[in-house]
Amino acid sequence: MTLAPETTDLKVQLKLEDDWFTVCDLAQLLPGRGVAALLPDGRQVALFRDRGGALYAIDNRDPFCGAAVLSRGLTGTHQGRPFVASPLLKQRFDLETGQCLDDEAVRVATYEVRAS
């Protein structure tokens, strides 16, 4: 992945309570592939970047199996909405709302995220 020079200094930040928490360089996020971040309170967040450059952040825990692996799933678009499929049992989660697309009763937390 070659990145335009002006984007290389950008940082990925998460909104926690009232502050923006800096996670990593934007360049570390490959379109279509996630990374996991550890929050100060021990929670884990999965961060993604899509082909158009949009960023998403959801809880990293797979609510079906308990393992913290959602960041390692494959991403895609379903009816215009971005999603990640868990690498364990392949359930899909909407990246904007955290809603599980394969089980109405399940939702994971989402976070506000930006590059700055």
Place this chain on the structure above:
Amino acid sequence: MTATLGATPTIVLVGHGMVGQRFLEALAERGLTATHRVVVLCEEPRPAYDRVALTSYFSGKTPEDLSMTDMEFIETHGIELYVGDPAETIDREAKKVTARSGQVFEYDTLVLATGSYPFVPPVPNKDAEGCFVYRTIEDLLAIEEYAKTKATTGAVVGGGLLGLEAAGALKGLGVEAHIVEFAPRLMPVQVDDGGGAALLRTIEDMGLSVHTGVGTQEIVVGEDGAVTGMKLSDGSELATDMVVFSAGVRPRDQLARDCGLTVGERGGITVDEQCRTVADPHVFAIGECALASDGRVYGLVAPGYEQAETAAATIAQDEAEFTGADLSTKLKLLGVDVASFGDAHGTAEDCLDVVYSDSRAGLYKKLVIGRDGTLLGGILVGDAEAYGTLKAFTGSVPPVSPESLVLPAGAGAPTQLGPSALPDDAIICSCNNVRKGTIRGAVTEHNCTTVPEVKKCTKAGTTCGSCVKVLGQLVTAELEASGVEVDKGLCGCFSQTREELYEIVLALRINTYQDLLDRYGRDGAKSGDGCEICKPAVGSIIASLAPTIGASGYVLDGEQASLQDSNDHFLANLQKNGSYSVVPRIPGGEITPEGLIVIGEIARDFGLYTKITGGQRIDMFGARVEQLPLIWARLVDAGFESGHAYGKALRTVKSCVGQTWCRYGVQDSVRMAIDLELRYRGLRSPHKLKSAVSGCQRECAEAQSKDFGVIATANGWNLYVGGNGGATPRHADLLAQDLSDAELIRLIDRFLMFYIRTADRLERTSTWLERIPGGLDHVRDVVVEDSLGICEELESLMADHVAHYADEWATTINDPEKLSRFVSFVNAPDTPDPVVGFIPERDQIKPDLPLLSIGMRPAEDVLEGSAQR
């Protein structure tokens, strides 16, 4: 039927061949097995089997595979089956049959289905040692035994259908085969002179010697009384170690003659339109022993089946009749398609021929057309693709000109008549007399959606198999017509199948997923992010073709990294708690003590759980993502490579110890397994690929359960394909025999590349082989006979793969940028994932599962929903 009041009426069936068995099924379908006692006298040492497929014994089918008798069927219907106990006499007055064992059965209805016997011309020494006939499994066993131990040359008397099959079998047994035919051409009954010439050309090209227009006068024997040659009518002598008579069959009507039933002048038990003997209303005759009401004895199974149905219906007091049948046949003789249908020889008055002939290519096609344009019949040699449709159009005026139906592709516009053009009453499966309407009904009324379902529902396609192709086309056409949108697209992003995408990628050298999606994706999906189905599928296509299309052969390079399933992305297998397993390649299962020690030390140092896998190698479980590079650095250092346990790629080539150590081994199976594993390692494919090599027929490596399995023979290797363990086990089919090392590898190259090219995503070779039109025969045509002319390309694609293989773990540990991805947290690379924990079990570790559920209860304001478990 007249039965004594109170007693159960008895039906006695004499002869348990193909037609006899069908008769029993017809009885059961009509409920007659419940109301009657049914006794079956079976002469052969085994119950009914598929005589039509007899020759497939020589390509690996066992007598059990050929069986047509489901013992459960016999038992559930209370049928008394006496195997190996023929009927000896019939007393029609007392209505009794006496069997060889001495048992006597009284009958109310007697059905004779005694079939035929092979005709052996009355030449001197016809019974000498080394003379055989070709009719039963026992005949084959005897031929095989003799060919293997005592013969290098064999002669077949008779160049008809069976003679050619027998000659092919001899050739397959490694015997130099001659065919002696009295008529001036091969297959005189089915084809005309033109067809015979095309056939002759191809058969001689295969190395069989054909002598037409000469008769056999005498079998010459040596001092020991065994065959040494035969004298021919032109005065010449042919040296041969064995003779197989295949000069036609005669109805087995002796039993009927002995009890005074009427038989025809040239044999056959005379019956009426209900298949009842003309002499005795209590006796029926069906199959090859019967002389039907049209004055013919039918030597094919389809008319026999119709007779069986007719007799059963008559016994049930339903209306049915058999007045004659079509003699259409389509055969594959020695790999050559031969078909004839309808009035093949143009006996109708005023009829005209349309002929296309190319003897250089071994092609001959003739259609017989009536004055008014009606298609009356025809002969196809060398290419019988159109048989199914043409036969179904017989008796009607086809919607396009007959010429266009026989012209080869490329000459003018060859017309492919879709089966949808056929009328509903067109017979699609002549073996089982199934019409197009019935097949459509199976789809529309019985909800069948696949060919196997339709076969089960209608019986179509279950006998000779020649109609299966048309069957497949009909099922698809019908599904499409009934509004079931058969969207064959790969996923929501692509309307193409995997196979079509492969062709696009290869032809246009498209080497990125985005490019493919933007140019060929569905409208709504273009310039989107794709999905979890097409990304890995396209990633796999790009990986299999990488060197050829100019993509990187390293699956973590650039965009390719984002396409990989998550296991491929971490080059390891994800386990339930988020840890990984590590499987180094151990080619052929052979490993040095040093290798074992290194693996042991690594597992000990990283605290991994170790287990011997079902694939003859060692799996180490419980590695955290950040440990993977460290573990692999040590493995690569010790000479190990990725085992691709995570990839849809070659897994293992299992081996047995083989000739080197084993007292039975006939080839070096370990060396071959290692060679194959090293050749195909890293090859990405639609699904995983497994293989095995056994050193002899005892098959300790279980090669017949593999995608491609190899079994050593005294002369080389037999190659089996399409085997599968797993959820739906399938025995592999024999693709080719007695191959040299080089031939074996060349054939596997072609087979694998053809599979990779045409299979669906996640379709193992077993399901692929069952699905693709034409099945194994088609695959054999393509990869062995090169019928599509693509073998050179297939081989060169594989050569590219082999030349560019590189171990992806070695590449990865030398690439700091890639290594930086192997962390639990991007913002805390040194912190391990706290949810990954282990507890002890049997002196090793296992995942700490409670830890996973503890992790499931974080602060409530953060996790808005979670699964109830």
